[in-house]
Amino acid sequence: MPQTLPDLNALSLEQLVSYTAGLSDAALEELMSGPERSALLDEYFDRMAKQADPNKIKDQNAVVHFHITDRPGGGSDNYEMVIRDGACVINRQPVENAKVTVTLDGVRFIKLISGTADPTKMFLTRKLKISGDMIFGGKVLGWFDIPTP
Template identity: 35%
Template sequence: MADNSGGNATDDLAGLDFAAVSPAEFARIVKGLSAKQLTEFMHGEIRTRVLSEVFGRMREQFRPEAAGQLRALIRWKITGESDEVYETSIAAGTCTVRAGRSDAEPRTTLMMGDADFLKLVSGNGNPVTMFMMRKLRIVGDVGLASGLTRYFDIPKA
């Protein structure tokens, strides 16, 4: 195994197979990087792979027992080198995720930069604190947005 102690952390990340990284390991990696490093890392094909993997895992990490009878469409707008939109639909104890914006009206829309998104979904960012610090912008149901983390099994680093 190569010693990466002198390497650039973002270069080390670029070589990862994100599909093989567990949620807990992902949380540990994100925790170890600054917002600047995370932002530098999230470019091009790597950004596409990371966002795809994170949203792809939402179905697996969904906690239907916590959601109960909740019905909601959550739109995520991640800003960075380009705006990426994903939608999470929670209904009848299931969670579905799609890339892109539908014509449906979301109950809440969450907007944040790449680094803040990675911190939020890895359990390294508190949504209420991020909102108060204006790192997370919410349009629509703020109560739903502030409680979203309880509907997903989010690792702690």
């Protein structure tokens, strides 16, 4: 039976993280290779913007690009995170020059954002690629108050 998403709007962030953290690699792979991929990625990025800690981003002025690879049919889903004036805005397509670009496949992105993967290990095994200011890139996830399962 194909993996389908629950009603994402009905889930709290904690429930969304718990749901995705509880999926097997095979189930995540199925989601990320099917029609539900865009909805799940969009939901996580939208919620990331709302979970930015104002105290941690207040002095930041940066653009981060995310390339989520292995999209069905080829290519990647691209997102842009703009941190400016104490706010975080997500764009579906990058328009500004990035200080750092983060590249990883959809399964690993979901595992990373739901707290079930070690970003250092992913980086060292080249499952997570960071180009640009890598020291800055290592700090980005710390700006967000995202629950762990």
